[in-house]
Amino acid sequence: MTGWSIAEAARVLLAAEDAGAARGPITAEWPGLDVRTAYAVQDEALRLRLARGEKLIGIKLGLTSRPQQERMGVDRPVLAWLTDAMVLPAADPLPRLIHPRAEPEIVFVLGERLAGPGVTAAVAMGAVDRIHGGIEVIDSRYQDFRFAAPDTIADNASSSVFRVGPVGVAPSGLDLSLQACLLEVDGAIVDSATGAAVLGHPGEALALAANTLAERGLALEAGWIVLTGGLTEAVPVEAGSRIAAHFTDLGSVTVSG
Numbered sequence: 001m002t003g004w005s006i007a008e009a010a011r012v013l014l015a016a017e018d019a020g021a022a023r024g025p026i027t028a029e030w031p032g033l034d035v036r037t038a039y040a041v042q043d044e045a046l047r048l049r050l051a052r053g054e055k056l057i058g059i060k061l062g063l064t065s066r067p068q069q070e071r072m073g074v075d076r077p078v079l080a081w082l083t084d085a086m087v088l089p090a091a092d093p094l095p096r097l098i099h100p101r102a103e104p105e106i107v108f109v110l111g112e113r114l115a116g117p118g119v120t121a122a123v124a125m126g127a128v129d130r131i132h133g134g135i136e137v138i139d140s141r142y143q144d145f146r147f148a149a150p151d152t153i154a155d156n157a158s159s160s161v162f163r164v165g166p167v168g169v170a171p172s173g174l175d176l177s178l179q180a181c182l183l184e185v186d187g188a189i190v191d192s193a194t195g196a197a198v199l200g201h202p203g204e205a206l207a208l209a210a211n212t213l214a215e216r217g218l219a220l221e222a223g224w225i226v227l228t229g230g231l232t233e234a235v236p237v238e239a240g241s242r243i244a245a246h247f248t249d250l251g252s253v254t255v256s257g
Ligand code: OOG
Pocket: 061, 062, 063, 064, 065, 068, 078, 103, 136, 138, 140, 152, 157, 158, 228, 229, 230
């Protein structure tokens, strides 16, 4: 196909999401889709989401841990937008998705605005009001989760839905590097990690988000939710299966397929 543009890519990817239909990577048809252009696609898709009534509620980081980076063969984290339509209400099963995969994440709720550049992890943690455990369900709009980095950036980093656990803890007195997480699928522990899996400390991911957004003249706003990235590799969610993430101090979160 010819005639690719930022607007067309955003429209095509949102349509694929709405239809629950996977497609081939856009970079195969539009080699000019580089990382910078891909973020412009992401921003255009956000504009379309807001125009249809969704509200911007935060940001997700992806590819912040080694298992996630190895899956993609990249070493650079990505950012993407979160809207209220992506919140999976407590007790709701998953909506119909293409090929959902679940991953445990440490989640921040910001008490203050956080703007780069020059934000360190320590400064970033000062803006955090509460820390929660969460599960993000990713769902790429590309067949078999096969894509290059600009493809997934354009695709809002495979966002679909996420659930934030009910236990919120103040940052003081919590060593997030040592915060352990067990990932359970249908009663069996299939993986585990500590917060150190995310760039050594999830606060580093928050600082990276603030500094990266600053390059685009943007900041993190008070009240925003920040998903800091999967601690482990994401696991496929089969129909009828139950995925749980259990954290040392951040409680447990469950998602049912
Ligand atoms: C990138 C998003 C991965 C995470 O937590 O690392 C992610 C992708 O798979 O498209 O959400």
